[in-house]
Amino acid sequence: MEFSLSEEQEMLKTMARDFLENECPKTHVREMMEDEVGFSRDLWKKMADVGWLGLVFPEEYGGSGMNFRDLTILCEEMGRALLPGPFLQTVLLVGMPILTAGTEEQKKEYLPKIASGDMVCTLAVLEEDGDFWPDGVQLKATQRGNDYIINGTKLFVNNAKGVDYILVAARTRRATEPGDGITLFLVDMTEWGTYVSPLQTMDQTRPQFEVMFNHVAVPASNIIGELHEGWSVLKEAATKATAALCAEMVGGGEWVLETTVNYAKERIAFGVPIGSFQVIKHKCADMYSDLEYARSLTEWAAETIKDDIPDAQMSVSMAKSYCGDTYKMVCDHGVQIHGGIGFTWDHDMHLYFKRARSSDTAFGDSYYHRELLAQSID
Numbered sequence: 001m002e003f004s005l006s007e008e009q010e011m012l013k014t015m016a017r018d019f020l021e022n023e024c025p026k027t028h029v030r031e032m033m034e035d036e037v038g039f040s041r042d043l044w045k046k047m048a049d050v051g052w053l054g055l056v057f058p059e060e061y062g063g064s065g066m067n068f069r070d071l072t073i074l075c076e077e078m079g080r081a082l083l084p085g086p087f088l089q090t091v092l093l094v095g096m097p098i099l100t101a102g103t104e105e106q107k108k109e110y111l112p113k114i115a116s117g118d119m120v121c122t123l124a125v126l127e128e129d130g131d132f133w134p135d136g137v138q139l140k141a142t143q144r145g146n147d148y149i150i151n152g153t154k155l156f157v158n159n160a161k162g163v164d165y166i167l168v169a170a171r172t173r174r175a176t177e178p179g180d181g182i183t184l185f186l187v188d189m190t191e192w193g194t195y196v197s198p199l200q201t202m203d204q205t206r207p208q209f210e211v212m213f214n215h216v217a218v219p220a221s222n223i224i225g226e227l228h229e230g231w232s233v234l235k236e237a238a239t240k241a242t243a244a245l246c247a248e249m250v251g252g253g254e255w256v257l258e259t260t261v262n263y264a265k266e267r268i269a270f271g272v273p274i275g276s277f278q279v280i281k282h283k284c285a286d287m288y289s290d291l292e293y294a295r296s297l298t299e300w301a302a303e304t305i306k307d308d309i310p311d312a313q314m315s316v317s318m319a320k321s322y323c324g325d326t327y328k329m330v331c332d333h334g335v336q337i338h339g340g341i342g343f344t345w346d347h348d349m350h351l352y353f354k355r356a357r358s359s360d361t362a363f364g365d366s367y368y369h370r371e372l373l374a375q376s377i378d
Contacts, residue, residue: 005073013073019050020081026348029205032084036198037162038207039085045117053091054115057099062112068240072247072302079248080255082351084205086122086159088248090114092241094121094167097184101225101233110165110186120162124154124211125169125234132238132363134178134231139213141170141183146220148172148185150213160196160209164189168213172228184230186222187213203358205351239316242363243305246298246319249327249359250291256334256352257287263338274337283333294319294326314376321369324360331356 005013023043032038047053056071057063071091078087095114098106113119129136139152150170160166166187173181187194193216199208225233261284264275274280297319304312331353335342342349360366 009070009073012070013077015050016052016074016077017080019046020077020083024081024083026082026351029082029084029351033204038159039162041120041162044085044120047087048115048117052087053117054111056091057095057111057115061099061107062115068243068306069299069302072244072298075244075247076251076254079251079355082205082252082355086120086163088241088244089122089158090120090163092244093123093237094165094186096240097167097224097233097237098186100236101184105221106186106224119164120159121165121167122158122160122163123169123237124157124160124166126156127152127154130156134182137169137171137182137231139168139170141172141185141218143172143220144217147217148183148220148223150185150187150216150218152213154211154213156199156201156208157211158206158208160189160211161198161207166194166211167224169230169234175228179231181228182231182234183227184224184233185218186224187216187218188222191216191218193217201358203354205355206358238363239313240305242320243298243301243316245359245362246294246301246316246323249323249356250295250298252352252355252359253287253291253294253327253330256330256349257284257291259349260284260287260334260337267339280337283337287330287333290326291330294323297322314373317369317372317376320364321366321373324356324366324369327356328360 023046028040032040051064052074054063055066055074056068059065075088091114095111098110102110110119114121125132125137127136127138139150139154141148141150150168154168157166166189168185168187169182170185171181172183175181193214195212195214197210199210201208224230261275264280264284265273267274275284301312301315301319304315331349334349335353338347338349341347
């Protein structure tokens with residue numbers, strides 16, 4: 001595989017970095033941390049105007065027709081900037097299921113709205129046990145005429161406060177196989193009976209919510225994919241989102257490394273820059289080398305998804321298990337090298353430290369994905 005960027009991809013990377021430096025400085029990130037919604041609709045529309053929200057959608061649905069590898073380049077820059085907002089949720093966890101499993105009418109109705117920034121979405125799967133697996137889906141949807149009545153509670157739903165639609169995984173029948181009997185419903189958040197409450201979580205750049213559904217009526221036409229067969233659609237979407245999240249982690253780790261190295265060159269102790277001390281050199285070298293491995297694994301995962309290679313799930317698990325550990329280690333070293341200032345609220349290092357923890361947990365932590373790899377070998 002050729003991992004080097006093409007001229008077009010280099011332009012995308014440069015454009016994305018310039019855009020985010022101007023439109024999403026750390027002052028904006030901190031402002032959104034205090035906002036109950038957690039992201040800016042104005043910035044969201046600007047992202048739509050430059051084509052990011054429809055990047056991987058076909059042109060016939062208002063997109064740019066670019067590939068998954070291109071998307072991960074964009075996600076890397078978003079991770080570097082700590083972009084607040086449900087980009088992965090809207091594009092990969094809702095938009096892609098509509099593209100791959102939705103009806104033609106659903107594609108024509110929803111995908112152009114997502115691409116234009118008029119429709120912001122998120123995904124609701126996790127419940128009380130907090131695990132992304134079919135047995136964890138207990139929220140019920142019962143048919144009543146042409147509608148389905150949804151009752152139950154979803155937890156850890158990203159940006160639920162400010163979205164227009166939530167793709168909800170609900171159980172529509174009991175079966176021997178846990179993955180059988182799960183259906184995906186696109187729920188309009190203006191419907192009566194939806195209640196959203198904020199949760200206290202570590203990463204304030206990605207607010208999470210509890211969403212309660214109390215006799216919410218959803219038309220059968222809002223089912224994405226086949227009835228009772230939504231779990232396979234979810235698994236495919238989660239695989240793509242996990243690879244994109246790995247790219248985010250690489251981008252965030254790159255910012256931490258660059259910031260730490262610059263600090264080590266400027267911070268004077270005992271009359272010399274602390275970067276001249278051997279232990280600091282070793283930590284920075286470890287950060288750099290591990291990030292290079294993480295980048296290679298992420299690029300491989302993105303290429304396998306782009307080319308629809310059967311080993312895609314294995315490559316994503318390898319990338320996620322390594323990127324999660326690496327991002328946390330890089331942030332740990334970054335905080336330590338900065339000393340006391342690295343742990344203060346005024347410095348931005350702690351924002352990446354917390355994002356590293358939440359990103360490692362999302363869609364299974366390093367231990368979970370190493371277990372998947374072990375099972376695939378067996």
